[in-house]
Amino acid sequence: MTAPVPYLYVAQMAAYIEAAQGWPAPVAAREAALKCILDLLSAILVGVDDLGPVAIRKTVPIIFGGGNSPIWFTGETASLIGAAWANSSAAAALDLDDGNRFARGHPGAAIIPAVFAVAQDVGASLDEILAAIMIGYEVGVAVGAARTTYGNSGTWTPYGVVAAAAALRRTPRAIVEHALAIAGESAPNQAFASAPSPRIPAPEGAAVKEGIPWSVVTGLTALHLAEAGHTGPRNILDSRRHYEFPEDLALGADPHICKTYFKPYACCRHIHAPLAALLDLMEKHGIDGKAIDGMKVDIHAAGLRISNRASPQNLTDVQYSIPYCLALVALHGPEVLVPATLDTLKLDGVRELAEKVQLSLDAELDAIYPQDIRARVTLTCGGIQYVSDPTPPKGEPLMSWEELSEKLTMATRIVVNSDQQNQLLKAMDEARSGDLSSLISCLNQKLITP
Numbered sequence: 305m306t307a308p309v310p311y312l313y314v315a316q317m318a319a320y321i322e323a324a325q326g327w328p329a330p331v332a333a334r335e336a337a338l339k340c341i342l343d344l345l346s347a348i349l350v351g352v353d354d355l356g357p358v359a360i361r362k363t364v365p366i367i368f369g370g371g372n373s374p375i376w377f378t379g380e381t382a383s384l385i386g387a388a389w390a391n392s393s394a395a396a397a398l399d400l401d402d403g404n405r406f407a408r409g410h411p412g413a414a415i416i417p418a419v420f421a422v423a424q425d426v427g428a429s430l431d432e433i434l435a436a437i438m439i440g441y442e443v444g445v446a447v448g449a450a451r452t453t454y455g456n457s458g459t460w461t462p463y464g465v466v467a468a469a470a471a472l473r474r475t476p477r478a479i480v481e482h483a484l485a486i487a488g489e490s491a492p493n494q495a496f497a498s499a500p501s502p503r504i505p506a507p508e509g510a511a512v513k514e515g516i517p518w519s520v521v522t523g524l525t526a527l528h529l530a531e532a533g534h535t536g537p538r539n540i541l542d543s544r545r546h547y548e549f550p551e552d553l554a555l556g557a558d559p560h561i562c563k564t565y566f567k568p569y570a571c572c573r574h575i576h577a578p579l580a581a582l583l584d585l586m587e588k589h590g591i592d593g594k595a596i597d598g599m600k601v602d603i604h605a606a607g608l609r610i611s612n613r614a615s616p617q618n619l620t621d622v623q624y625s626i627p628y629c630l631a632l633v634a635l636h637g638p639e640v641l642v643p644a645t646l647d648t649l650k651l652d653g654v655r656e657l658a659e660k661v662q663l664s665l666d667a668e669l670d671a672i673y674p675q676d677i678r679a680r681v682t683l684t685c686g687g688i689q690y691v692s693d694p695t696p697p698k699g700e701p702l703m704s705w706e707e708l709s710e711k712l713t714m715a716t717r718i719v720v721n722s723d724q725q726n727q728l729l730k731a732m733d734e735a736r737s738g739d740l741s742s743l744i745s746c747l748n749q750k751l752i753t754p
Contacts (some may be wrong), residue, residue, distance in 0.1 A: 345732075371383035378751070404572065443484075608663055635652075640738065
């Protein structure tokens with residue numbers, strides 16, 4: 305009788321990476337990967353000059369030195385890891401990046417910047433890039449979804465970074481096993497931000513956020529360490545205390561990347577269902593935001609564990625506040641969150657209305673999460689109550705190309721002019737047809753403020 309593999313899940317993942325790396329992504333996954341690239345460009349364009357990415361770009365040459373990898377939309381270059389770190393930070397800065405609700409986090413902001421940096425280094429083709437993105441999402445989401453306790457994105461995205469980069473580098477399976485293990489054990493633990501509720505005190509809003517950019521550094525470093533002979537605990541994912549996997553992961557059978565969600569608003573995904581419910585109510589009943597005397601939000605438990613400050617102190621606090629984002633949209637319209645800027649901290653009446661928002665756990669809505677995600681909003685106006693249906697967020701699964709193009713045009717109106725927007729969208733059309741050259745040229749250009 306053959307003895308069981310002592311590191312079952314890492315072995316399955318490494319085997320999948322090796323098997324999938326030599327083949328084009330399935331048609332649906334290829335299309336999803338292209339959409340994820342376009343969506344990420346929107347997030348990076350609006351996030352590139354946020355304080356976190358700016359600080360990281362200042363730090364990159366000190367820690368990682370120079371190189372030829374582009375830091376997107378800045379005209380600057382850096383080493384492979386330095387550029388991937390900087391691009392990931394811009395992607396995650398304003399919370400406009402994609403996500404997966406089963407993993408409860410954001411794969412694209414880590415995986416796509418890493419893929420493009422490694423792809424340039426190895427001279428990968430477009431098909432290889434798209435396959436690597438698919439592989440990265442597949443492995444990263446599988447780990448994130450299997451966690452027995454919540455962990456911010458940075459705790460599991462290094463697995464996706466290793467998977468995608470190893471596919472491009474054609475790293476042998478035995479080495480990939482150690483790289484995955486090194487990445488998992490070295491990942492940012494986010495112990496404070498990932499702590500279960502009640503979090504007392506709630507973490508202060510900060511540029512660190514979910515640790516996604518540093519997880520890129522962790523993942524790429526882990527792969528290079530493993531290739532140099534370093535080892536990791538390959539049975540890390542067999543810990544029943546931390547992970548619950550099916551015995552057969554069936555990786556690639558139903559690609560996780562095809563279940564990606566895209567955000568119409570630059571805030572935490574837990575806020576999107578309440579926003580959809582609020583907007584539906586206001587439109588259906590012709591409600592003016594200034595007429596709202598009170599607001600109640602029934603939601604799943606995970607929506608209550610974000611900071612939810614009614615009086616945020618910085619832009620990160622805004623991104624994680626159901627009360628403040630709902631008050632913003634009720635008084636100033638949904639475009640105020642596409643994207644959220646520092647001006648949202650100064651708008652009249654928002655803090656006062658946010659203080660009137662009551663958050664409540666709904667057992668039925670909690671029971672269906674994350675298989676389904678919905679929220680109910682009740683508005684009180686002049687003694688009359690208006691109650692929404694349990695409402696899902698917009699943008700899942702995926703968005704159409706038209707919706708993504710509209711999102712880019714709306715979100716980036718404050719950072720680039722219409723000619724640049726059209727140039728980028730045209731470059732994406734060419735990439736869909738198999739030519740990546742125009743897109744690479746766009747990424748190398750410096751932003752021009754409109």
